Every structure is written in C-alpha cells, then in structure tokens.
Amino acid sequence: MTLQQRDKKHLWHPLKQHQTHPDSLGIVKAKGCILTDENGNEYIDAISSWYTCVFGHCNDFITSRVYHQMQTLDQIMFSDFTHEPAVTLSEELIKILPKNQNRIFFNDNGSTAVEAGIKMALQYYFNKGEKRNTFIAFENGFHGDTFGAMSVSGLSVYNGPFEDFLMDIKRIPVPNGKNNDAILIQLQEIIANNKVAGFIYEPLIQGAAGMKIYKAEDLDIILQTCKNNAILTIADEVMTGFGKTGNYFASDEISIKPDIMCLSKALTAGLVPMSITSCTEEIYTAFLSNDIAKGFFHCHTYSANPIACSAALASIELLQTHKIQENIQFIENANKLFAQKIESHPKVSSTRYKGVVLAIDLNTKSNRYGTLRDQLLQSFMSQGVFLRPLGNTIYIQPPYIITQEQLDKIYTSIQKVLDSL
Incomplete structure (x- = not known):
C-alpha cells in the first residue's frame, strides 16, 4: 500500500x-x-x-549543529535548570530584536507564543492591582488556534464553532492611510468604554487574511495611541519574523516598538517546533514579588529544548550572513x-x-x-x-x-x- x-x-x-x-x-x-x-x-x-x-x-549547516547537540543534551526540564543553548540563544536573539526587548520566554509553537503573550498582558495588570479584560485586534487577523489566540483572531472560518466561548475582543479595521482618522475615533471610543489590556497585531503583513500589506506609518499612529493610554502592544511576528519583510523583524520598520513579541516558524528554520515570547524588562519586573502567585505560572514540557535551541542558533547565524x-x-x-x-x-x-x-x-x-x-x-x-x-x-x-x-x-x-x- x-x-x-x-x-x-x-x-x-x-x-x-x-x-x-x-x-x-x-x-x-x-x-x-x-x-x-x-x-x-x-x-x-x-x-x-x-x-x-x-x-x-x-539544511546541512543547521542539521550538523543539531546532530552535535543531540550527542550532548537532548531534553531537560527548564523550570529548575538552564543550559548553554538556551542561554546563548537568549543572548543572540536580544542582539537582533528591537532594542526594548530584554526577556525571553520559551513555548512550543506560534499559537502558544501568542497565548503566553496574552496571558502576560492580562497578568501584568492583575499584578499591578488593575483588572483589564479586553483586547483590541485587527479585523481578519489570525494569531493561532489555542483559545486565547483564537479569541484575538478574526477569521470565522477557523473560529465559528467556538465564538461563544472566546474572550472579549474589540476589532478595528487595518489602516490604509485613508481610514486612519476614523480608526482613531473608534479606538478612543473602545478605550473609553472598556478596560483594555492589550492590542495585538500582525505587523505590516496579515498572513492568513491573504498577505494583506499595510504601511508602518499607519500602524505607528495606532501604537502611539495605545502607548498614550498604557495599553500593552503585542507584535505577532510568527509569520513576519526572521527576514520575511526584508528586515530581521517587521517591527524594525515601525517607530513604536512592541511591548511583547511572538516568534516561531522560521525561528528554528522548520527543523523542530519551538516558539518564543519576548518582552520588555518593565513587563518582566511586574511579575517579581514575594507573593508566589504573582509569578508567571505558564509552562510547556519542551520549553527551551536544547535541540530546538541549537537549530534556532544556527538559523539566526545564517540569517545574518x-x-x-x-x-x-x-x-x-x-x-x-x-x-x-x-x-x-x-x-x-x-x-x-x-x-x-x-x-x-x-x-x-x-x-x-x-x-x-x-x-x-x-x-x-x-x-x-x-x-x-x-x-x-x-x-x-x-x-x-x-x-x-x-x-x-x-x-x-x-x-x-x-x-x-
């Protein structure tokens, strides 16, 4: 057969x-x-x-690096231990990420990178004593298939059966230079009437929507409004990251840098699954406390898998050639x-x-x-x-x-x- x-x-x-x-x-x-x-x-x-x-x-360069790593350390739980591939990967990633990014959290795939980013934003405000329960997202965006990622996605072909179970999301159109003023009016209305934790977006290109491309300067206007209103911004660079838009990251082209970034897909050059949610030091600091419940209790069994980290390191090295x-x-x-x-x-x-x-x-x-x-x-x-x-x-x-x-x-x-x- x-x-x-x-x-x-x-x-x-x-x-x-x-x-x-x-x-x-x-x-x-x-x-x-x-x-x-x-x-x-x-x-x-x-x-x-x-x-x-x-x-x-x-790719021979990447597979040889991974083969070498497999002879030394295959898998180790990341809650209590660390290892060279993870530490080195964090150092190399920080060098090429937007300058405000300073902390690296490991996940399994693009959806879980987004899921972690959403939870970071919600708990950031919870730890500060604020209850914020609303997110803003673009119409027709796509961010993954886990429940938080589904919630902020806007393509009903994927989410239809689950819409009654999703989070509270307010959607705005993608800016095109002609509708910017209308979007800002809508955005201010949403902010005035809701407790908004974050705004999530696919920077410059909406992938699953049909590779819809929009301009950095139009996105900057929205991001500045979020910044002015203490709304965390989450750049979903799962598709756009690692060279797709011509820069290392689409966010490199945008003046207002995200508070949180979601990375996967080309991160390991397709060899093994892994994703990363990065954030600013300010967000990380909000989780530091003598109260254990304020820690970020979110974990994946294969977080920072050494083999995946070695693939990512080889991928990043190739990208910069x-x-x-x-x-x-x-x-x-x-x-x-x-x-x-x-x-x-x-x-x-x-x-x-x-x-x-x-x-x-x-x-x-x-x-x-x-x-x-x-x-x-x-x-x-x-x-x-x-x-x-x-x-x-x-x-x-x-x-x-x-x-x-x-x-x-x-x-x-x-x-x-x-x-x-």
Missing part, C-alpha cells in the same frame, strides 16, 4: 474536510527547495512549508518585476509584494477552501510547484536559498494558471 492509502486508516489532518478531500500526498524526501513524493515527482516548495524552512529543507541578506533582496526584486509584469493581466485585480512575499489577487470570487482554490492548487502541483492559495489570493514566500531558475518556474506556473482561467 502507498503512504496515501495507509494515511486514510488512522490520520486526521489539520485544515481539511476529509469527507470531500480524503487524499493526502505522500512526501518521502525534502532537500533545499524541492519536495519529492512517493512516486518520484518533485515540487518546488514555494511557500517554505508554511513559512518555516526559509533556508531550505534539511551577507549571502542570505543578498538573497532576500534578490527575491524581493524578482517579485517586484513579476508583479509589474502581470498586474495588468485581465484575471488579476491587484498585486503586492514586500520582502520575500508576493501576493496576487484574482478578480474572481472564491471562499478560502472553495472549488477554485482546489483547482489552483492542483494546477500548480501538476506543474511541479507547491503553492497553496488563500481563497482567490495566490501568494509565494520561497526559501531564501531559491535559485533564479526555480523562481522563474514558479512565475511561469502562475502565468500559465492565469492564462487558463
């Missing part, structure tokens, strides 16, 4: 309706930018496997040229790009997991390219090591699909 056939017997896949989509393609090998299925077919991974494998799959920084610029330039080439295509309603991200909106209607999306996905796969459209938005977010030839194949596959619609 094939992997695809055996898979159906016991496995339950995420983001999938098994009644209508029972098959899952068996992948047996991944190296560089190429995925190989059990029939020997190859596919360019044009989205870095959900924005994780930014240095390519099974001249070669990788050059490649990120090369990808952005290539995306710009292709966007300009197809923006007048009759089937394209708009294009946008930033860093390694390119998004193309089709002038056809499609829900997130509708028939058109499935047709697009299959068409790309038949051409040897793995692209996973978000409704009627085609996007790419390739590994930083991708070649011109591979990029050209991605662009050609998109062009063919557009011409066939």
Whole structure:
C-alpha cells in the first residue's frame, strides 16, 4: 500500500474536510527547495512549508549543529535548570530584536507564543492591582488556534464553532492611510468604554487574511495611541519574523516598538517546533514579588529544548550572513518585476509584494477552501510547484536559498494558471 492509502486508516489532518478531500500526498524526501513524493515527482516548495524552512529543507549547516547537540543534551526540564543553548540563544536573539526587548520566554509553537503573550498582558495588570479584560485586534487577523489566540483572531472560518466561548475582543479595521482618522475615533471610543489590556497585531503583513500589506506609518499612529493610554502592544511576528519583510523583524520598520513579541516558524528554520515570547524588562519586573502567585505560572514540557535551541542558533547565524541578506533582496526584486509584469493581466485585480512575499489577487470570487482554490492548487502541483492559495489570493514566500531558475518556474506556473482561467 502507498503512504496515501495507509494515511486514510488512522490520520486526521489539520485544515481539511476529509469527507470531500480524503487524499493526502505522500512526501518521502525534502532537500533545499524541492519536495519529492512517493512516486518520484518533485515540487518546488514555494511557500517554505508554511513559512518555516526559509533556508531550505534539511539544511546541512543547521542539521550538523543539531546532530552535535543531540550527542550532548537532548531534553531537560527548564523550570529548575538552564543550559548553554538556551542561554546563548537568549543572548543572540536580544542582539537582533528591537532594542526594548530584554526577556525571553520559551513555548512550543506560534499559537502558544501568542497565548503566553496574552496571558502576560492580562497578568501584568492583575499584578499591578488593575483588572483589564479586553483586547483590541485587527479585523481578519489570525494569531493561532489555542483559545486565547483564537479569541484575538478574526477569521470565522477557523473560529465559528467556538465564538461563544472566546474572550472579549474589540476589532478595528487595518489602516490604509485613508481610514486612519476614523480608526482613531473608534479606538478612543473602545478605550473609553472598556478596560483594555492589550492590542495585538500582525505587523505590516496579515498572513492568513491573504498577505494583506499595510504601511508602518499607519500602524505607528495606532501604537502611539495605545502607548498614550498604557495599553500593552503585542507584535505577532510568527509569520513576519526572521527576514520575511526584508528586515530581521517587521517591527524594525515601525517607530513604536512592541511591548511583547511572538516568534516561531522560521525561528528554528522548520527543523523542530519551538516558539518564543519576548518582552520588555518593565513587563518582566511586574511579575517579581514575594507573593508566589504573582509569578508567571505558564509552562510547556519542551520549553527551551536544547535541540530546538541549537537549530534556532544556527538559523539566526545564517540569517545574518551577507549571502542570505543578498538573497532576500534578490527575491524581493524578482517579485517586484513579476508583479509589474502581470498586474495588468485581465484575471488579476491587484498585486503586492514586500520582502520575500508576493501576493496576487484574482478578480474572481472564491471562499478560502472553495472549488477554485482546489483547482489552483492542483494546477500548480501538476506543474511541479507547491503553492497553496488563500481563497482567490495566490501568494509565494520561497526559501531564501531559491535559485533564479526555480523562481522563474514558479512565475511561469502562475502565468500559465492565469492564462487558463
């Protein structure tokens, strides 16, 4: 039996309706930018496997570091112990994070990084004797699938069955330069009528919403208002972090720095799961007390796993190399040229790009997991390219090591699909 056939017997896949989509393609090998299925077919991974494998799959530099770490220390509980990979990772991360970040808290994945950030904000005010129970978030934002992360997310396709159980969230539109004044009026009204603990946002690019891009200066206006009203700001950089927008972090481009940051995905270059919630020293200090209940009693069994830390250290080292920084610029330039080439295509309603991200909106209607999306996905796969459209938005977010030839194949596959619609 094939992997695809055996898979159906016991496995339950995420983001999938098994009644209508029972098959899952068996992948047996991944190296560089190429995925190989059990029939020997190859596919360019044009989205870095959900924005994780930014240095390519099974990167020799990273796997060698992890192999070395596996011979020394595999797993140790982080509540009572510390170790070299965690300490070194904290030192190296602080060097590249925005200057106000000074404390590192370890989690398991993007959702749990957000969950920890939300709990930090709520308990920060609780420890100070203030009860604040409301969060502000953008419309159509996505921050994860645990309950706190779901609460601040705004995509009902993911959250519909659970909406009656979620936290109190006030949503505001994403700024576009034209609606800034209206947003500020709405924001002031929310602040006046609610006890707001924090504002959470995906800086510069809303990923799951369809790679929607907005400007730093527009976000700064909102962040300044939050700062003026003692509302903690949480930057969800799970998708945008580690080079995706052209900077190490999207927050580097924004004048007002976040109080809390959520990091995952490219943190370990897709090799092993891990996430981090970082914060300012001021937030950390609010948890120091002779009262044990004021400590941050939130923990994951695999917090600061040494193997994951070693993968993250290797990833950060690669990110800072001249070669990788050059490649990120090369990808952005290539995306710009292709966007300009197809923006007048009759089937394209708009294009946008930033860093390694390119998004193309089709002038056809499609829900997130509708028939058109499935047709697009299959068409790309038949051409040897793995692209996973978000409704009627085609996007790419390739590994930083991708070649011109591979990029050209991605662009050609998109062009063919557009011409066939």
